[in-house]
Amino acid sequence: MTAEYKVLGEVxxxxxxxxxxxxxxxxxxxxxxxxxxxxxxxxAVQAIIITxxxxxxxxxxxxxxxxxxxxxxxxxxxxxxxALEASAKPIVAAIHSVCMGGGLELAMGxxxxxxxxxxxxxxxxxxxxxxxxxxxTQRLPRLLGVETALxxxxxxxxxxxxxxxxxxxxxxxxxxxxxxxxxxxxALIYAKSVAGKRGDALPLVRKLPCQHPQGDAYFQFARNxxxxxxxxxxxxxxxxxxxxxATKLKFDEGLAEERxxxxxxxxxxxxxxxxxxxxxxxxxxxxxxxxxxxPKREIQSVAVxxxxxxxxxxxxxxxxxxxxxxxxxxxxxxxxxxxATIKKNYEAQVKKGKLKQAAYEQRxxxxxxxxxxxxxxDADLIIEAVxxxxxxxxxxxxxxxxxxKPGAILASNTSTLDVDKIAAFTKRPQDVVxxxxxxxxxxxxxxxxxxGAKTGKDVLATVMGVAKKIKKTAVVSGVCxxxxxxxxxEQYSRQAGFLLDEGATPQQVDKAIExxxxxxxxxxxxxxxGNDIGWAIRKRRAxxxxxxxxxRTADKLCELGRFxxxxxxxxxxxxxxxxxxxxxxxxxxxxxxxxxxxxxxPRKISDEEIVQxxxxxxxxxxxxxxxDGIASKSxxxxxxxxxxxxxxxxxxxPMHYASQVGLYNVAEAMKRFAKNPRDDGKFWEPAPLxxxxxxxxxxxx
Ligand code: T1G
Numbered sequence: 001m002t003a004e005y006k007v008l009g010e011v012x013x014x015x016x017x018x019x020x021x022x023x024x025x026x027x028x029x030x031x032x033x034x035x036x037x038x039x040x041x042x043x044a045v046q047a048i049i050i051t052x053x054x055x056x057x058x059x060x061x062x063x064x065x066x067x068x069x070x071x072x073x074x075x076x077x078x079x080x081x082x083a084l085e086a087s088a089k090p091i092v093a094a095i096h097s098v099c100m101g102g103g104l105e106l107a108m109g110x111x112x113x114x115x116x117x118x119x120x121x122x123x124x125x126x127x128x129x130x131x132x133x134x135x136x137t138q139r140l141p142r143l144l145g146v147e148t149a150l151x152x153x154x155x156x157x158x159x160x161x162x163x164x165x166x167x168x169x170x171x172x173x174x175x176x177x178x179x180x181x182x183x184x185x186x187a188l189i190y191a192k193s194v195a196g197k198r199g200d201a202l203p204l205v206r207k208l209p210c211q212h213p214q215g216d217a218y219f220q221f222a223r224n225x226x227x228x229x230x231x232x233x234x235x236x237x238x239x240x241x242x243x244x245x246a247t248k249l250k251f252d253e254g255l256a257e258e259r260x261x262x263x264x265x266x267x268x269x270x271x272x273x274x275x276x277x278x279x280x281x282x283x284x285x286x287x288x289x290x291x292x293x294x295p296k297r298e299i300q301s302v303a304v305x306x307x308x309x310x311x312x313x314x315x316x317x318x319x320x321x322x323x324x325x326x327x328x329x330x331x332x333x334x335x336x337x338x339x340a341t342i343k344k345n346y347e348a349q350v351k352k353g354k355l356k357q358a359a360y361e362q363r364x365x366x367x368x369x370x371x372x373x374x375x376x377x378d379a380d381l382i383i384e385a386v387x388x389x390x391x392x393x394x395x396x397x398x399x400x401x402x403x404x405k406p407g408a409i410l411a412s413n414t415s416t417l418d419v420d421k422i423a424a425f426t427k428r429p430q431d432v433v434x435x436x437x438x439x440x441x442x443x444x445x446x447x448x449x450x451x452g453a454k455t456g457k458d459v460l461a462t463v464m465g466v467a468k469k470i471k472k473t474a475v476v477s478g479v480c481x482x483x484x485x486x487x488x489x490e491q492y493s494r495q496a497g498f499l500l501d502e503g504a505t506p507q508q509v510d511k512a513i514e515x516x517x518x519x520x521x522x523x524x525x526x527x528x529x530g531n532d533i534g535w536a537i538r539k540r541r542a543x544x545x546x547x548x549x550x551x552r553t554a555d556k557l558c559e560l561g562r563f564x565x566x567x568x569x570x571x572x573x574x575x576x577x578x579x580x581x582x583x584x585x586x587x588x589x590x591x592x593x594x595x596x597x598x599x600x601x602p603r604k605i606s607d608e609e610i611v612q613x614x615x616x617x618x619x620x621x622x623x624x625x626x627x628d629g630i631a632s633k634s635x636x637x638x639x640x641x642x643x644x645x646x647x648x649x650x651x652x653x654p655m656h657y658a659s660q661v662g663l664y665n666v667a668e669a670m671k672r673f674a675k676n677p678r679d680d681g682k683f684w685e686p687a688p689l690x691x692x693x694x695x696x697x698x699x700x701x
Pocket of ligand 1: 020021023024059060061062063064077098100101102103105124125128130131132133134136279282283
């Protein structure tokens with residue numbers, strides 16, 4: 001069992017002990033009910049405290065149990081909470097650190113709640129595509145009022161215990177402890193103060209009234225507000241339904257309605273996807289052959305080489321985390337421009353109220369600059385963000401090899417170059433690693449950590465720890481052209497071009513994939529990022545990868561100088577100073593002429609084919625990436641596409657989505673596309689990994 005029981009005088013103490021966050025898994029639930037039975041059977045016991053060991057009171061239901069029989073095995077969470085509520089003796093929940101989801105629902109089933117200040121209180125189930133399924137939608141409104149409760153349930157965001165304790169009329173907390181350190185002692189005193197209470201003298205949350213003065217009007221307003229969030233997944237609106245039920249039904253009927261809604265959501269593809277991503281995000285930080293206890297190097301100071309867009313954005317990540325940064329540039333004016341951009345970014349945040357002036361000043365105080373490599377000699381981590389050309393990287397790393405202190409980590413922000421070749425420019429390849437940030441580097445969550453053949457395991461462990469500190473989702477990639485994300489988007493872009501050759505228009509392709517859920521289709525994205533970037537890569541690849549065919553439309557577009565928004569015209573036309581993409585007759589004529597030149601008779605292409613060709617191209621290349629060992633888990637690839645390329649979160653990432661469609665169906669579609677004369681055919685042969693999974697009746701894990 002993972003709940004401990006002891007008796008201190010007349011008070012029994014049940015302590016949840018299921019690290020890391022006291023998830024309310026089966027063994028813990030058994031421990032609670034066993035402890036409760038013992039306490040109620042022991043005449044010496046007059047009151048009961050329930051609390052959590054370690055770094056949480058409880059992080060809620062054990063997400064790792066979801067989808068397994070244990071998740072619903074009795075005693076299920078609802079029955080545990082009902083047992084607490086029915087206890088003959090008073091129960092005090094002593095809450096600290098984290099009290100979320102089922103953990104908060106458990107506490108609300110107790111008679112009293114004593115909380116430490118600084119405790120994160122939340123019902124975050126909506127972030128998993130669910131709603132609180134163990135009484136949260138029925139009890140929280142009774143304790144905090146309908147509006148405060150609904151806001152917390154629909155947002156899933158955490159609120160600090162002292163903030164809630166200060167709300168007028170709140171009944172969630174009976175006592176706020178002076179500190180986390182004194183919590184248990186104060187809970188013990190509180191328990192003794194109520195020890196004699198029995199029967200009707202024991203406060204039950206279910207007996208509290210629950211109504212809203214404007215009733216229907218308020219919930220209609222709430223539905224209108226939440227409607228936008230629910231466009232792609234049902235959970236937020238169901239949260240409103242459940243809370244409304246609390247104001248209209250008797251408690252047990254409301255509980256039943258909540259259970260019905262929760263069970264329905266549990267099996268929606270959106271919730272399955274969101275729960276997959278919750279686990280995938282945490283699994284991404286685990287590197288199969290790098291144990292969690294691998295020693296990490298101390299990173300107390302960072303140097304960034306290059307004060308351009310990437311260098312400035314990278315620097316801001318560390319300044320935001322309170323880590324001093326020294327930026328090196330070769331020329332003073334480039335340095336001045338870079339610093340001015342950083343200041344402008346922070347000042348914009350201050351203006352929007354997203355950053356306090358004092359915090360802005362603190363960050364700038366951590367920033368220093370230099371024109372000399374010699375000044376980087378004390379940096380623990382040095383990240384170069386210079387021009388994307390191997391010769392330039394060679395100069396940088398040879399200099400770093402001379403000046404960087406022993407044990408300094410030397411990282412390249414390269415997005416396509418070979419990290420092994422870069423490491424070979426130094427005498428310390430074990431200290432060299434890729435840290436591929438995505439632009440804008442201070443905004444995008446994704447960080448591809450590129451592991452060279454000789455990169456040390458402690459270097460990897462250190463960089464993964466740094467990534468968490470600067471709030472990045474780090475995914476480890478092996479060395480290949482394009483690592484994980486750009487290697488996959490290459491195939492996605494190829495299919496986008498072929499679709500134009502065969503009969504689609506840029507706006508049709510963009511609209512189809514944006515309807516699927518991508519933030520932006522390939523052609524609007526090209527116009528935003530600059531079509532000349534892909535043009536340069538294709539020119540480079542023309543020699544290195546002559547076997548890879550492309551539609552020539554993108555090159556012909558660039559030959560007209562139509563690089564996108566920055567030139568006022570790309571796949572779309574743009575009015576001066578505006579970003580609205582206007583379908584372009586010039587582009588349609590260019591595509592029509594190109595089809596004539598190629599002897600292609602255009603055909604009508606369905607939106608379904610567009611989505612399949614684009615998404616399955618990602619899936620097939622993702623499977624090859626797994627076969628090549630470039631990524632170690634399919635969930636890593638999902639995290640890359642979610643956090644770096646705008647894949648719709650409620651679909652769980654390309655690999656998870658393919659598993660939900662069914663790999664057999666995906667493979668059959670690929671075989672149909674392989675008959676396409678335009679393509680190089682062999683690309684669409686389902687990857688061997690996919691064929692094996694289909695043969696074994698399995699999916700990506
Ligand atoms: N169940 C199982 N494991 C969990 C967990 C949970 N609820 N929450 C976190 N973990 C694991 C996580 O996988 C990782 O494991 C480790 O704890 C540290 O997590 C009926 C149905 C609690 C604020 O949604 O928000 O209750 O990778 O890196 O940054 O209504 O985890 O080390 O093996 O995130 O300190 C509702 C989700 C569940 C809370 C801690 N609860 N968790 O943050 O650590 S559904 C949640 C969090 C529910 C009921 C419904 C955060 C945290 P590993 P971490 P952290």
